[in-house]
Amino acid sequence: MAEPKLSKDVYNVKSDENADSKEHIYLEETFYILSKKKSVFRVRLTSKGLSLIKETDDCSKEQTILLRDIIGSKCMRSKRRRVGARSCICSSFVGHQQLKVVDENSGDLDESDISAYLYIYAYNLKRSRRSFKRERTTITLRFRSYDKYEDNNREAQKWRTTIKCLLVDQPITYTLPYNDKKLLILLNPKSGPGKARELFQTKAAPILQESDTPYDLHVTKYAQYAREFVRTRNVYAWRGIVAVGGDGVLFEILNGMFERLDWQQAFAEVPLAILPCGSGNGLARTICHHYNEPYIPQNLTGLTMALARGKTAHMDVVRVETKSKIMFSFLSVGWGLLSDIDIESERLRAIGGQRFTVWALARLVGLRKYKGVVSYAKIKDVSNLPKPKHPLTISHSVSQDGALDSPEADAFFDCDENSEVFTSAVNGKRHQRVDSWYSVNSRRSAFYSTRGSEYHSVTSSGSEMRSPVHACMHGPASHLPSLMFQLPSHWVHEEGEFVMVYVSYQSYIGEDLLFAPRSHLSDGIMWMLIIKAGISRSQILSLLLGMSQGNHSEINTEHIKMIPVSAFRIVPEGPNGHLTVDGELVEYGPIQAEIFPNIVNLLVPDTK
Numbered sequence: 001m002a003e004p005k006l007s008k009d010v011y012n013v014k015s016d017e018n019a020d021s022k023e024h025i026y027l028e029e030t031f032y033i034l035s036k037k038k039s040v041f042r043v044r045l046t047s048k049g050l051s052l053i054k055e056t057d058d059c060s061k062e063q064t065i066l067l068r069d070i071i072g073s074k075c076m077r078s079k080r081r082r083v084g085a086r087s088c089i090c091s092s093f094v095g096h097q098q099l100k101v102v103d104e105n106s107g108d109l110d111e112s113d114i115s116a117y118l119y120i121y122a123y124n125l126k127r128s129r130r131s132f133k134r135e136r137t138t139i140t141l142r143f144r145s146y147d148k149y150e151d152n153n154r155e156a157q158k159w160r161t162t163i164k165c166l167l168v169d170q171p172i173t174y175t176l177p178y179n180d181k182k183l184l185i186l187l188n189p190k191s192g193p194g195k196a197r198e199l200f201q202t203k204a205a206p207i208l209q210e211s212d213t214p215y216d217l218h219v220t221k222y223a224q225y226a227r228e229f230v231r232t233r234n235v236y237a238w239r240g241i242v243a244v245g246g247d248g249v250l251f252e253i254l255n256g257m258f259e260r261l262d263w264q265q266a267f268a269e270v271p272l273a274i275l276p277c278g279s280g281n282g283l284a285r286t287i288c289h290h291y292n293e294p295y296i297p298q299n300l301t302g303l304t305m306a307l308a309r310g311k312t313a314h315m316d317v318v319r320v321e322t323k324s325k326i327m328f329s330f331l332s333v334g335w336g337l338l339s340d341i342d343i344e345s346e347r348l349r350a351i352g353g354q355r356f357t358v359w360a361l362a363r364l365v366g367l368r369k370y371k372g373v374v375s376y377a378k379i380k381d382v383s384n385l386p387k388p389k390h391p392l393t394i395s396h397s398v399s400q401d402g403a404l405d406s407p408e409a410d411a412f413f414d415c416d417e418n419s420e421v422f423t424s425a426v427n428g429k430r431h432q433r434v435d436s437w438y439s440v441n442s443r444r445s446a447f448y449s450t451r452g453s454e455y456h457s458v459t460s461s462g463s464e465m466r467s468p469v470h471a472c473m474h475g476p477a478s479h480l481p482s483l484m485f486q487l488p489s490h491w492v493h494e495e496g497e498f499v500m501v502y503v504s505y506q507s508y509i510g511e512d513l514l515f516a517p518r519s520h521l522s523d524g525i526m527w528m529l530i531i532k533a534g535i536s537r538s539q540i541l542s543l544l545l546g547m548s549q550g551n552h553s554e555i556n557t558e559h560i561k562m563i564p565v566s567a568f569r570i571v572p573e574g575p576n577g578h579l580t581v582d583g584e585l586v587e588y589g590p591i592q593a594e595i596f597p598n599i600v601n602l603l604v605p606d607t608k
């Protein structure tokens with residue numbers, strides 16, 4: 001195995017940056033373009049990313065593709081051309097269209113081209129006036145210094161290995177870091193407007209393929225399928241479990257994990273993740289909010305990149321008890337208005353997230369109130385919490401295909417619109433290397449599957465299923481008295497008529513509902529919004545509208561309160577109403593909950 005050529009400790013301190021922006025240069029290579037003899041292209045792989053520097057006699061331009069935006073790379077070879085087509089290796093490629101590459105193991109190789117091509121895939125964050133979005137970019141480095149393909153390939157592989165080591169945060173080695181575990185993907189084809197399968201295939205699978213992230217995909221066959229799956233299988237065989245759907249599938253997965261005797265070990269070793277294809281998508285939106293990842297409905301780019309990178313963060317869970325069940329929740333417990341909207345708008349599922357807005361207006365007209373007692377253990381001091389973050393603007397004008405679109409014409413200077421095979425000249429002499437660098441606007445075929453991934457048939461027989469009513473839940477032991485017993489004396493009690501009580505432990509409870517702006521994934525706090533009867537419809541309307549920016553959270557009036565709590569109990573009077581946990585309907589009656597910090601590991605975007 002050839003030794004990777006790593007540079008010595010060379011530090012590149014740019015004059016316009018501050019002192020802590022020192023970057024370590026791992027690899028550096030010069031590339032030339034035949035048609036631009038006066039330009040030299042230096043490409044550096046540094047601790048910050050891939051630096052592309054164009055140097056001419058009188059100026060130098062640099063562009064860096066950050067490491068956190070790069071997801072992978074692949075070594076390729078030229079594809080055999082059709083008989084009669086130009087195949088002279090000395091000829092220039094006129095435009096990227098003529099460059100056809102195939103996997104190095106393909107039987108369709110052009111043996112006469114000894115070049116090795118390194119494709120580097122990145123999804124750059126782009127800020128426009130109104131929004132943030134990611135744009136796909138492919139940088140292609142052509143290695144052709146040596147007269148044998150094997151030697152050129154060795155050079156390309158050296159870059160590939162170093163990029164991979166940097167991406168997975170491992171010391172640079174001579175061999176490609178390898179994780180033999182796949183991701184387990186549990187996809188609910190019925191979530192949201194029913195497009196999860198198509199969204200996964202077109203938005204997520206290509207990125208998993210580019211990042212060499214193999215997975216086992218199982219499509220759920222019925223409600224509770226995902227729950228039974230994680231309860232009964234050896235979850236340690238996978239490196240993470242991904243819910244593709246709404247918050248409901250992740251709720252199933254979470255509770256299936258808590259049905260395992262080894263729940264503690266399972267949560268410690270197997271992180272969970274979500275790709276949002278549901279109607280609410282509260283957790284996915286929350287993760288993007290905390291990690292400054294643009295959230296564009298039906299665009300899975302940022303969260304799919306997180307699956308590939310494998311960075312994790314802790315998340316709290318809430319143990320919820322009703323008269324007959326114990327369950328665990330990661331998002332919310334609701335009673336009254338918002339839960340009514342969530343459940344009753346089910347009939348409008350086909351219109352996606354809009355169903356909540358439509359039904360909210362209907363419910364406002366026929367406003368209901370509910371009698372009962374709400375008790376809670378208030379967290380007295382939240383003064384040390386960080387300031388609330390403002391949401392990144394969602395641009396609804398961005399094409400849903402935005403992330404997979406080709407880069408904008410000016411995304412990279414001089415890169416590739418007329419890509420050629422470039423010949424080098426240094427100090428007027430012919431250089432040994434004949435490398436080239438250009439990016440390509442790649443087009444995709446419809447179907448992707450990462451090597452080693454498996455798609456499990458929807459008709460294959462499943463394990464024996466049982467109703468979760470009889471589920472035996474494990475998990476952390478409760479500190480609360482049982483539902484029928486008296487609560488500790490320091491708890492606060494409020495009795496009367498309520499329009500709603502809604503408790504959440506995530507910033508967002510839906511794509512556009514910033515419910516708890518001060519919340520963090522693992523802060524041990526639940527935020528309880530109490531709206532008492534007597535409030536006017538117009539006040540409720542402005543509160544719901546303000547929720548898209550989190551403006552409601554500082555309101556403290558006679559009728560509206562937002563309280564940080566560590567545990568609560570709701571005892572509704574009468575038989576009619578809706579109680580929801582993570583958007584799922586649960587039995588109507590007394591309910592209590594308490595928060596347990598840092599139980600789950602979540603796959604989250606890499607911000608380094």
Ligand SMILES: Nc1ncnc2c1ncn2[C@@H]1O[C@H](COP(=O)(O)OP(=O)(O)OP(=O)(O)O)[C@@H](O)[C@H]1O
Pocket residue numbers: 188189190191192193219220221222223224225244245246247248249252277278279280281282582583584
């Ligand atoms: N194959 C299936 N057929 C029918 N229902 C299913 C299937 N798989 C899962 N479910 C159930 O579908 C319900 C809704 O799922 P999910 O949360 O994915 O979508 P959603 O309700 O549209 O999204 P959100 O929860 O974000 O609003 C869950 O209760 C889940 O148990």
